[in-house]
Amino acid sequence: MPxxxxxxxxxxxxxxxxxxxxxxxxxxxxxFEIIVVDDGSTDPFTLEKLATxxxxxxxxxxxSNQGLAxxxxxxxxxxxxxxVLPLDSDDLIHPTYLEKAFWILELYPGVGFVSPWVQAxxxxxxxxxAPQFNFHTQLFHNITCGNSMLRKKAWEQAGGYKKDFTxxxxxxxxxxxxxGENGWYGYQVFERLFLYRRHGISMxxxxxxxxxxxxxxxxxxxxxxxxxxxxxxxxxxxxxEPLFDRIKxxxxxxxxxxxxxxxxxxxxxRWLLLLPHIRRDRITDSYLEFIxxxxxxxxxxxxxxxxxxxxSGMEDFGWLTDDIFELSLYIPGIELxxxxxxxxxxxxxxxxxxxxIIILGSRQAHYLLPHINYKFPHIPVDIRPENRS
Numbered sequence: 001m002p003x004x005x006x007x008x009x010x011x012x013x014x015x016x017x018x019x020x021x022x023x024x025x026x027x028x029x030x031x032f033e034i035i036v037v038d039d040g041s042t043d044p045f046t047l048e049k050l051a052t053x054x055x056x057x058x059x060x061x062x063x064s065n066q067g068l069a070x071x072x073x074x075x076x077x078x079x080x081x082x083x084v085l086p087l088d089s090d091d092l093i094h095p096t097y098l099e100k101a102f103w104i105l106e107l108y109p110g111v112g113f114v115s116p117w118v119q120a121x122x123x124x125x126x127x128x129x130a131p132q133f134n135f136h137t138q139l140f141h142n143i144t145c146g147n148s149m150l151r152k153k154a155w156e157q158a159g160g161y162k163k164d165f166t167x168x169x170x171x172x173x174x175x176x177x178x179x180g181e182n183g184w185y186g187y188q189v190f191e192r193l194f195l196y197r198r199h200g201i202s203m204x205x206x207x208x209x210x211x212x213x214x215x216x217x218x219x220x221x222x223x224x225x226x227x228x229x230x231x232x233x234x235x236x237x238x239x240x241e242p243l244f245d246r247i248k249x250x251x252x253x254x255x256x257x258x259x260x261x262x263x264x265x266x267x268x269x270r271w272l273l274l275l276p277h278i279r280r281d282r283i284t285d286s287y288l289e290f291i292x293x294x295x296x297x298x299x300x301x302x303x304x305x306x307x308x309x310x311x312s313g314m315e316d317f318g319w320l321t322d323d324i325f326e327l328s329l330y331i332p333g334i335e336l337x338x339x340x341x342x343x344x345x346x347x348x349x350x351x352x353x354x355x356x357i358i359i360l361g362s363r364q365a366h367y368l369l370p371h372i373n374y375k376f377p378h379i380p381v382d383i384r385p386e387n388r389s
Contacts, residue, residue, distance in 0.1 A: 002033040002057075003259055004098055004149070005079030008087050009071030011039040014046030016090035016197065021055050023092040023195075028323060029099035030260040034058040036089070037075040040065025069161035069171045076155050085149045090197045093147075094314075095322045097193035099261075101149035103330050103344075104187050106256035107249040112184025113150040113176065115143075116193035124198035129311075133186035133243050136235045138176060139225060144186050146172035147194050154184050162221070170214040174221060181225055185243060190329050191312040244332045249340065257343065261351040268300040272354045274345070274365040278305040278326055279313030284386050287360045296320055302352050304345065306364040308335045323352070335364060342368050349376060357381045 006024050010017050017036065024034055034057050038050050042065075050060055063074055072086045083105055087093065094116075101114040118128040130143045137143055158178040161171045176186060219226045225234075264270060273291070277283060283291075294301060301321040307328065314324045327334045327344055334340050341364050348354070349372075357372065357379055359365045365372075369381065 002081045003031040003255070004029070004033075004083045004085060004102060005076070005081030005152070006032055006034045006085045006087055006098075007037065007072060007075030007079060008034065008089050009037045009039050009068055009075065010041065010046070010050065010089035011065060011068075011071070012041050012043040012046050013089040014041070014043060014049035017046075017049065018053060018055075020087060020089050020092060021053070021058060023095075024087070024098075025055065025057070026095050026262070027093070027098045028095050028262050029102055030262050032057060032098060033080060035075045035079060036060045037071040038062040039067070039071040067163060069163045069165075073160040073163070076152065076160065079152060082152060083149055084152050084155060085147065087147050090199070091147060092195040092197070094191075094193040094195065095262075096324070098149070099259075100189060100191070100193065100325070100330055102259065103256050104189070105149065105151060106254045107251065107331065108185075108187065108247045109250055110183075110185050110247050111187045112154040112179045112182075113144065113148045114187045114189060115145040115148040116189050117191055118145055118194050118196050119192035120196045120198050122198040123200070127192055129190065130188050132188045134238050135180045135185075136231070136238045138180060138186070139231070139234075142170075142173040142176070143188070144172075144176045145194055148176075148186070150179070151184075154179050154182070157182050165214060165217060169208070170218065174218045177218060177222055177225065181222060185247060187243070187247075190310065191314055191326070249331055249337075251340075251343075257347045264353045265300055266353075268298060270300040270353055270355045271302070272345075272349060272352070272357045273301060273303045273360055274357065274362040275303065275305050275360045276307035276362050276364075277309055277313065278303055278317065278324060279309075279311075280316045282313070284361065286386050287384070290358075290360070290384060291317070291320070294320055300352070302348055302354065304348065306335060306341055306362045338364060338367055342371055345372070346375060349379070354379060359383045361386060 008020060021034055038060060041047055061078060076084050097116060104114045105111055117130060120126045161175050165171055302323040303317060303321060305326045309326050309328045312326050312329060317324060331340055
């Protein structure tokens with residue numbers, strides 16, 4: 001059984017859907033299924049594309065045109081995964097999105113959905129660095145990405161996405177509000193893991209033209225949430241107790257490290273770089289010189305930061321590798337939890353078949369070195385001083 005189901009509604013987007021599917025197949029996390037829901041496409045190119053499209057782990061289901069919410073609900077209803085990623089058929093995901101969201105959902109039982117930062121591409125180029133989840137904020141601003149990974153159980157409790165909005169486009173906002181009303185927390189990953197294709201006028205553009213009307217409809221669906229007395233109390237509660245004070249990692253019974261990963265390339269040396277931070281402006285010149293001397297054709301690099309961080313530097317080293325993990329963005333306070341850091345590093349060493357470990361100033365890696373040497377005595381470890389040329 002797959003752990004994650006990626007549900008891709010498609011209506012006349014045959015020119016994009018294969019690229020969307022391929023972006024999922026490139027994921028570092030591989031315990032997934034892909035469900036493409038043909039929502040009554042009529043475009044001949046799309047019909048031909050879907051009739052001939054054959055990809056691993058993918059199946060196609062068809063229905064009459066009923067709209068995005070109904071197509072998502074149909075796909076999720078047939079999903080076998082514990083978690084679901086609704087993904088629009090013209091968008092893409094970063095290779096590490098599924099793996100990181102899976103970690104968070106497995107480690108935090110109270111988190112119902114994981115939202116990535118958004119990077120637009122195509123006819124527009126911008127990003128949306130959303131704030132960390134706050135339910136009071138979510139009631140007035142949709143800070144959650146529509147393509148967030150969620151628990152199927154939470155979807156079932158919510159009764160799915162509502163299909164009767166006067167104009168479609170805000171059904172995902174209402175859905176996150178429903179999950180919050182049911183007691184689930186969101187979690188914002190401060191990395192641009194969702195790639196949002198912009199091409200012409202979209203459903204969101206049309207929805208924003210009717211913002212006031214649609215927002216009133218959301219409030220009508222949740223009258224108790226939007227009572228003034230409740231809003232005052234809710235804001236005080238979230239001001240006093242933000243998300244990271246409400247959730248704690250729980251490894252008891254978790255399957256966070258039991259999943260398949262993409263095959264490694266054996267034609268390159270596979271190295272693990274352990275740093276305190278992964279942002280160019282926070283790495284010393286000598287370490288940057290070492291990293292910049294690598295070439296992606298020769299090295300299969302996994303980069304891990306073990307220190308405290310508030311924003312990813314993933315894009316700074318995208319030219320070298322897509323396998324980049326800033327642990328404090330997925331497990332707050334992990335820089336103080338050597339036991340968790342050890343478990344994460346060990347999973348990456350095993351799944352990436354690491355051949356050499358390079359410590360570039362990571363204090364936590366130094367502390368864990370005896371444990372790493374004990375568990376992986378066959379892997380050489382290189383501790384590089386900051387002044388090394």
